[in-house]
Amino acid sequence: MRILAIDTALDACSVCIATDASDDLLAHESMILGRGHAEALLPMIERVVARVDGGFEAIDRVAVTVGPGSYTGLRVGLSAARAIGLAAAIPVVGVTTLSALLAPLLALGGAGLIVAAIDARHGAIYLQAMSMADGIVVPPSLMPLEEAAALLDGQVTLVGSGVPALAALLKARGLDVHLAGTGASDIAWVASLGMLADPAQALARPLYLRGPDAQPQDHARLARR
Numbered sequence: 001m002r003i004l005a006i007d008t009a010l011d012a013c014s015v016c017i018a019t020d021a022s023d024d025l026l027a028h029e030s031m032i033l034g035r036g037h038a039e040a041l042l043p044m045i046e047r048v049v050a051r052v053d054g055g056f057e058a059i060d061r062v063a064v065t066v067g068p069g070s071y072t073g074l075r076v077g078l079s080a081a082r083a084i085g086l087a088a089a090i091p092v093v094g095v096t097t098l099s100a101l102l103a104p105l106l107a108l109g110g111a112g113l114i115v116a117a118i119d120a121r122h123g124a125i126y127l128q129a130m131s132m133a134d135g136i137v138v139p140p141s142l143m144p145l146e147e148a149a150a151l152l153d154g155q156v157t158l159v160g161s162g163v164p165a166l167a168a169l170l171k172a173r174g175l176d177v178h179l180a181g182t183g184a185s186d187i188a189w190v191a192s193l194g195m196l197a198d199p200a201q202a203l204a205r206p207l208y209l210r211g212p213d214a215q216p217q218d219h220a221r222l223a224r225r
Contacts, residue, residue, distance in 0.1 A: 002026070003061045004049070004084065005191035008037040008077035009069030009097045010118070010161070012184035015041070015048045017059070018191035025188055027051035032184070037076045045080065056088055063194020065185070066094035067207035068118060068126040068140065074206045081204055091199035096207055098128040098140050100185035101159050103193055106130065112155030112176070113137060117148070117162030125162035126209060127151075142209040145169060 007014040013036075016028035027048045033040060049055050064081035067074050085092035101116035109132055118126040120142055127148045129138035138151055145162075149169035158167055159180040170177045194202075 001060045001195055002052075002058055003063055003191050003194050004045070004059045005063045005095075005187055005194055006041070006045070006077045006081050007065045007097075007100070007185065007187050007190050008041055008073040009065040009067055010073065010184055012187075013037050013040045013044060014184070014187035014190075015044050016187045016191055017048060017052050018188065018195070020195055025191070028187060030187060035072075037073045041076055041080055045084075056084070059084075059088060059090060061090055061194065061199075062092045063095050063190055063197070064092065064204055065097050065100060065190055066205060067097055068120070068142070068209045069097050071208070074208075078204055078206060085204075092204045093194050093197040093199050093202040094204040094207075095190050095193045095197065095202065096128075096140060097185060098126065098160075099193055100190050102128065102130055103189045104186065105157060105159060105180055106132070110157055112157065113152055114157050115152060115159070115166075117158055117160045117166045119161040119165070120210065125166060127162070140207065140209065149173065 001020045003018055005016050011032050011034050013033050014030035017026045029044050029048050062081045062085050064077045081092050098116040105114045113129050113131050115129045120126050124144050126142055128140045130136050145165055155176040157178040157180050161182055163182045167177050
């Protein structure tokens with residue numbers, strides 16, 4: 001299987017093409033943007049696909065991160081993935097941002113809790129916790145930092161942009177905390193998870209976990225005729 005993976009959920013804009021015949025990526029490109037995913041993504045996809053023999057016709061599946069993440073970034077990635085899937089008549093699968101962060105740590109088979117924490121701002125984080133023994137301990141959630149810290153115990157390995165704030169709270173409680181990085185997920189793991197995903201279950205739909213920050217103002221609405 002040859003898969004095109006796309007990640008625009010957070011600050012990174014990343015694209016790769018991978019195959020189940022090798023651990024090495026056939027082509028990839030990534031940049032940290034913060035903003036501007038809409039302008040950067042399609043040219044990036046074109047450059048990456050152009051480096052691979054067969055181009056779009058040689059791709060069997062598309063994987064895209066579905067969140068949690070920024071509304072704009074998720075819409076950009078999902079729109080591009082769906083358009084490619086429709087044009088090429090190939091499946092499009094969704095991979096959660098938290099799963100992509102957890103996957104490399106789970107592959108190492110570490111002890112204790114393995115926690116992906118993404119900064120959601122305003123004193124909150126997106127969180128998912130797993131262990132080799134118990135599987136999913138905390139499902140993908142949005143919660144205040146203090147509430148998240150209260151759910152975790154024992155030996156904890158943290159990864160993601162929410163690590164610094166969460167680690168400080170856990171260390172204050174005396175927990176055994178290990179830091180595995182605060183950067184974005186590796187696009188190669190998005191591809192790997194996408195290959196394993198069931199297209200009937202891993203749908204390419206946004207996982208927001210929170211409502212939009214901007215809310216309509218009732219007093220400012222125009223009267224309907």
